Amino acid sequence: MIVFLSPFASFDERLEALGSTTTRAWEESWPETPPDTIAAEVASKDPLVVVVGPGVEENMGLTWVEAFGRVRQDMSVVMVGDMKTELVVAAMRAGATDVVAPNVSHQELVATLDRARDAATRMRESTIVSGDASPRGKVIVVLSPKGGAGKTTISSNLAVGLAEELGPGEVGLLDLDVQFGDLSHVMSLMPEHNLGDAALASRQGLDPTTLKIFLTHHRSGAFVLPAPDSLVQAEDVNADHVKAVLDIMTDLFPVVIVDTAAGIGEHALMALEFATDVLFVASPDTPTIRALRREVEAFELIGLVQAQRHMAVNRVEGRGGIGIGEIETTIGLPVSFQIPRSRGVVVSTDEGVPILEDGGRDPAAKALREVVSAFVPGPSGIRSTRFGRKK
Ligand SMILES: Nc1ncnc2c1ncn2[C@@H]1O[C@H](COP(=O)(O)OP(=O)(O)O)[C@@H](O)[C@H]1O
Numbered sequence: 001m002i003v004f005l006s007p008f009a010s011f012d013e014r015l016e017a018l019g020s021t022t023t024r025a026w027e028e029s030w031p032e033t034p035p036d037t038i039a040a041e042v043a044s045k046d047p048l049v050v051v052v053g054p055g056v057e058e059n060m061g062l063t064w065v066e067a068f069g070r071v072r073q074d075m076s077v078v079m080v081g082d083m084k085t086e087l088v089v090a091a092m093r094a095g096a097t098d099v100v101a102p103n104v105s106h107q108e109l110v111a112t113l114d115r116a117r118d119a120a121t122r123m124r125e126s127t128i129v130s131g132d133a134s135p136r137g138k139v140i141v142v143l144s145p146k147g148g149a150g151k152t153t154i155s156s157n158l159a160v161g162l163a164e165e166l167g168p169g170e171v172g173l174l175d176l177d178v179q180f181g182d183l184s185h186v187m188s189l190m191p192e193h194n195l196g197d198a199a200l201a202s203r204q205g206l207d208p209t210t211l212k213i214f215l216t217h218h219r220s221g222a223f224v225l226p227a228p229d230s231l232v233q234a235e236d237v238n239a240d241h242v243k244a245v246l247d248i249m250t251d252l253f254p255v256v257i258v259d260t261a262a263g264i265g266e267h268a269l270m271a272l273e274f275a276t277d278v279l280f281v282a283s284p285d286t287p288t289i290r291a292l293r294r295e296v297e298a299f300e301l302i303g304l305v306q307a308q309r310h311m312a313v314n315r316v317e318g319r320g321g322i323g324i325g326e327i328e329t330t331i332g333l334p335v336s337f338q339i340p341r342s343r344g345v346v347v348s349t350d351e352g353v354p355i356l357e358d359g360g361r362d363p364a365a366k367a368l369r370e371v372v373s374a375f376v377p378g379p380s381g382i383r384s385t386r387f388g389r390k391k
């Protein structure tokens with residue numbers, strides 16, 4: 001069922017044209033009612049999709065969208081409003097699945113509602129499948145359409161930073177840049193085993209004890225499964241192997257970080273099935289931003305809406321280049337993190353010491369600490385303490 005929260009009785013005809021599973025709900029008192037109360041009442045009708053508007057004042061609509069996310073995570077929320085960038089970004093940030101203009105064509109409205117309904121259906125199916133299994137921790141998949149964007153820099157620093165925050169043995173890091181992964185270089189690891197060995201072993205059925213042997217300990221306390229060390233070995237790693245490995249890693253570690261190759265290949269796609277969070281990484285240049293837009297669109301088509309999406313812009317420079325506002329408009333996602341270009345990062349990569357290990361006051365290190373803080377699991381999901389207090 002799809003419920004429209006709209007004061008416009010004149011809208012009912014239009015809803016009839018949309019089909020029998022669409023209804024309008026509205027109470028005179030709603031503008032004065034706490035959003036959580038409205039959300040609870042609407043959620044009790046068990047709709048797959050809730051549409052906020054038309055005719056709901058924008059700021060109020062945003063508080064409602066947020067409230068729906070708090071009350072139930074397995075509904076899609078579509079907002080009707082002006083397609084201004086600020087509103088689109090604010091709506092996405094509040095947890096809306098989509099935003100449509102009040103004068104949206106019938107066809108487009110039908111398509112939007114279909115997408116939203118499909119997304120909610122998938123969310124429910126996956127909730128049922130994972131059922132009463134032990135609650136999984138965070139699985140953060142780092143994605144970018146382009147090589148060199150900073151995926152490995154961010155993944156390695158996120159692992160180091162989170163391991164230092166959470167303690168040894170709490171963070172697993174998987175290199176899914178199967179052909180050219182270089183996590184072991186940028187973290188100065190001397191791995192005895194890698195993903196290739198795990199793939200081979202998984203043919204006989206991989207178990208936690210075996211996988212643990214394949215992991216390499218990093219001095220930060222993180223455990224790393226590096227990429228195969230030859231292209232020949234890489235050939236033999238397929239999506240099923242990735243599934244077998246992630247099934248176990250997500251049991252072993254409260255936080256699993258997955259570094260990937262450019263684009264979304266079969267390995268990354270499998271990792272996305274496990275993702276609670278996706279971190280898109282882009283550099284602030286037009287070709288990358290355009291490519292990222294396509295990637296985010298593809299992502300929506302795949303229907304991985306249940307994973308929280310974040311965007312980091314890396315190598316931000318003071319002047320010139322495409323602005324943050326423009327990036328947000330193009331991609332339709334808020335920029336959560338801005339990491340400045342810094343020599344310190346280049347040096348840290350060359351030396352094999354992630355900059356969060358000894359970055360001091362480097363501006364990129366500071367920004368990376370903010371990324372870490374945002375992913376520290378806590379009562380509210382996001383903890384506000386800054387990583388700066390270490391040591
Ligand atoms: N903020 C930054 N400032 C300067 N150099 C950076 C920054 N981020 C990454 N780099 C450098 O760019 C190169 C590619 O980064 P990397 O993280 O390996 O990209 P990816 O994994 O997306 O291919 C590395 O040499 C790294 O040191």
Ligand SMILES: [Mg+2]
Nearest residue numbers: 151152177182
């Ligand atoms: Mg890389």
